[in-house]
Amino acid sequence: xxxxxxxxxxxxxxxxxxxxxxxxxxxxxxxxxxxxxxxxxxxxxxxxxxxxxxxxxxxxxxxxxxxxxxxxxxxxxxxxxxxxxxxxxxxxxxxxxxxxxxxxxxxxxxxxxxxxxxxxxxxxxxxxxxxxxxxxxxxxxxxxxxxxxxxxxxxxxxxxxxxxxxxxxxxxxxxxxxxxxxxxxxxxxxxxxxxxxxxxxxxxxxxxxxxxxxxxxxxxxxxxxxxxxxxxxxxxxxxxxxxxxxxxxxxxxxxxxxxxxxxxxxxxxxxxxxxxxxxxxxxxxxxxxxxxxxxxxxxx
Amino acid sequence: xxxxxxxxxxxxxxxxxxxxxxxxxxxxxxxxxxxxxxxxxxxxxxxxxxxxxxxxxxxxxxxxxxxxxxxxxxxxxxxxxxxxxxxxxxxxxxxxxxxxxxxxxxxxxxxxxxxxxxxxxxxxxxxxxxxxxxxxxxxxxxxxxxxxxxxxxxxxxxxxxxxxxxxxxxxxxxxxxxxxxxxxxxxxxxxxxxxxxxxxxxxxxxxxxxxxxxxxxxxxxxxxxxxxxxxxxxxxxxxxxxxxxxxxxxxxxxxxxxxxxxxxxxxxxxxxxxxxxxxxxxxxxxxxxxxxxxxxxxxx
Numbered sequence: 001x002x003x004x005x006x007x008x009x010x011x012x013x014x015x016x017x018x019x020x021x022x023x024x025x026x027x028x029x030x031x032x033x034x035x036x037x038x039x040x041x042x043x044x045x046x047x048x049x050x051x052x053x054x055x056x057x058x059x060x061x062x063x064x065x066x067x068x069x070x071x072x073x074x075x076x077x078x079x080x081x082x083x084x085x086x087x088x089x090x091x092x093x094x095x096x097x098x099x100x101x102x103x104x105x106x107x108x109x110x111x112x113x114x115x116x117x118x119x120x121x122x123x124x125x126x127x128x129x130x131x132x133x134x135x136x137x138x139x140x141x142x143x144x145x146x147x148x149x150x151x152x153x154x155x156x157x158x159x160x161x162x163x164x165x166x167x168x169x170x171x172x173x174x175x176x177x178x179x180x181x182x183x184x185x186x187x188x189x190x191x192x193x194x195x196x197x198x199x200x201x202x203x204x205x206x207x208x209x210x211x212x213x214x215x216x217x218x219x220x221x222x223x224x225x226x227x228x229x230x231x232x233x234x235x236x237x238x239x240x241x242x243x244x245x246x247x248x249x250x251x252x253x254x255x256x257x258x259x260x261x262x263x264x265x266x267x268x269x270x271x272x273x274x275x276x277x278x279x280x281x282x283x284x285x286x287x288x289x290x291x292x293x294x295x296x297x298x299x300x
Numbered sequence: 301x302x303x304x305x306x307x308x309x310x311x312x313x314x315x316x317x318x319x320x321x322x323x324x325x326x327x328x329x330x331x332x333x334x335x336x337x338x339x340x341x342x343x344x345x346x347x348x349x350x351x352x353x354x355x356x357x358x359x360x361x362x363x364x365x366x367x368x369x370x371x372x373x374x375x376x377x378x379x380x381x382x383x384x385x386x387x388x389x390x391x392x393x394x395x396x397x398x399x400x401x402x403x404x405x406x407x408x409x410x411x412x413x414x415x416x417x418x419x420x421x422x423x424x425x426x427x428x429x430x431x432x433x434x435x436x437x438x439x440x441x442x443x444x445x446x447x448x449x450x451x452x453x454x455x456x457x458x459x460x461x462x463x464x465x466x467x468x469x470x471x472x473x474x475x476x477x478x479x480x481x482x483x484x485x486x487x488x489x490x491x492x493x494x495x496x497x498x499x500x501x502x503x504x505x506x507x508x509x510x511x512x513x514x515x516x517x518x519x520x521x522x523x524x525x526x527x528x529x530x531x532x533x534x535x536x537x538x539x540x541x542x543x544x545x546x547x548x549x550x551x552x553x554x555x556x557x558x559x560x561x562x563x564x565x566x567x568x569x570x571x572x573x574x575x576x577x578x579x580x581x582x583x584x585x586x587x588x589x590x591x592x593x594x595x596x597x598x599x600x
Contacts, residue, residue, distance in 0.1 A: 088482055182388055185523045206506040207520055218597050220507055220518035223485045261600055295600050297518050300561055 004246040008122025010047040022274035029122035032232035036239025038064040041246040046070035050077040143167040167198035214253035222268035240266025304546040308422025310347040314382040322574035329422035332532035336539025338364040341546040346370035350378040426461040467498035514553035522568035540566025
């Protein structure tokens with residue numbers, strides 16, 4: 001076990017998919033991440049909510065090994081996102097976004113959290129992510145998420161961040177956009193040239209690719225037969241990944257490979273129902289069982 | 301070693317890709333298949349060419365362990381295909397097709413070939429494929445390729461064929477089209493319900509999926525950094541796959557997994573240059589070296 005920190009959004013989501021509607025449910029990158037990671041390792045969460053944030057949502061997290069001393073309650077309303085998925089549900093159509101208190105979020109890392117050894121910077125402005133890193137005392141492994149918005153609108157700031165983190169997780173389109181390389185292997189190598197030693201490229205239903213100092217690792221997606229709501233898949237992936245790494249305590253190529261597989265498997269549960277519903281029904285033993293199935297799925 | 305037969309097209313191709321042009325080069329499904337398979341096991345080829353077919357093209361095949369006693373030379377011209385790939389080269393735009401002698405091809409399997417244990421029916425009309433099977437004496441493992449045209453235009457005939465073959469290889473779009481299932485795992489299972497015990501779904505740059513009686517196997521694509529011409533990738537994949545299986549002599553789940561990996565790796569050479577150019581430069585040891593790299597790429 002290690003000390004694992006996540007900084008990111010805590011949200012109230014309203015989701016529509018071909019399988020139904022889920023209005024005003026628990027969401028946010030830091031929420032999916034920390035719930036997913038908490039199967040493996042205790043988690044420290046830094047985020048902000050408004051006065052309207054339901055006590056019940058907080059209780060769901062507090063009931064896990066998730067330390068909420070960094071969850072600020074500010075004046076105003078909680079971040080709200082509303083989205084819809086259609087057809088094969090490959091991407092969400094955003095129906096509305098209200099940043100509310102998350103719009104002015106300047107994460108203050110509690111003193112008690114500053115010795116965290118594993119740090120996940122959920123998707124956010126690169127300057128804000130860098131501001132978090134500046135508050136930390138020599139973390140062992142820092143991983144940042146990003147998105148197309150930051151690549152196009154705040155590229156200089158993102159490039160600055162990339163020199164400071166150990167790892168970056170991004171999707172295939174973002175890797176191509178960031179580097180101008182259409183070949184994903186070349187794109188992954190080019191991202192490494194920008195700073196991070198560990199580059200994890202998510203290809204959605206096509207799996208993931210790891211580019212690190214030891215070379216390449218490729219994994220197909222989990223062979224999911226039932227997808228109800230893809231929301232939170234990426235953050236659950238990161239949560240399972242960082243949770244497993246923190247539990248192991250050491251970032252080796254072999255651990256990273258298994259961490260990516262654990263992230264894949266954890267996310268495969270998330271998408272089987274809305275919000276945290278499916279994750280709330282399972283135990284680490286369920287994740288481990290599916291990990292073994294997945295390992296046999298890819299065994300060559 | 302076993303007796304391995306392929307029935308398919310022998311063509312003269314003219315190709316344009318972003319990397320250049322290759323007019324009037326050696327092509328055709330049976331040609332790519334048999335060259336790829338010949339690294340692993342001797343091959344028997346049944347096909348047809350016209351009076352214009354260059355002796356040099358025949359020599360390239362005869363120099364390998366490819367038995368050409370089933371290569372018919374008919375009155376008329378050889379099958380010609382001209383195509384262009386653009387951008388990421390995910391699909392070919394057909395510029396022209398002249399079926400010529402291949403249009404009336406009614407494969408006659410030489411008596412000496414009828415005891416073949418492993419049979420690959422390259423893409424072709426399902427009635428023609430069935431006609432081949434009817435000439436064979438109890439083959440051990442028959443694998444058919446197909447395409448969208450046969451699924452939409454000759455579905456009843458294709459369904460009849462599917463009840464007779466041991467395996468089918470098709471791409472993700474074709475699997476969805478054949479079964480009406482958008483989820484690829486469900487589609488694979490639905491194809492098995494139509495007859496073939498072994499279903500191999502090719503996902504192009506996203507790898508492949510095996511659905512067989514023992515369950516599921518998923519493999520990402522080979523992490524290719526240089527693609528010059530994708531022509532023949534599918535038939536080289538099938539060639540490496542069937543060549544390896546024939547060499548092993550037994551179709552087990554473990555052999556099928558490795559066969560799919562060998563197919564993947566063999567095809568990864570094909571696409572590095574036009575026509576058979578790259579395959580003609582390599583030896584089995586090169587394929588085996590790349591297989592080991594690929595196995596380490598997916599090792600979990």
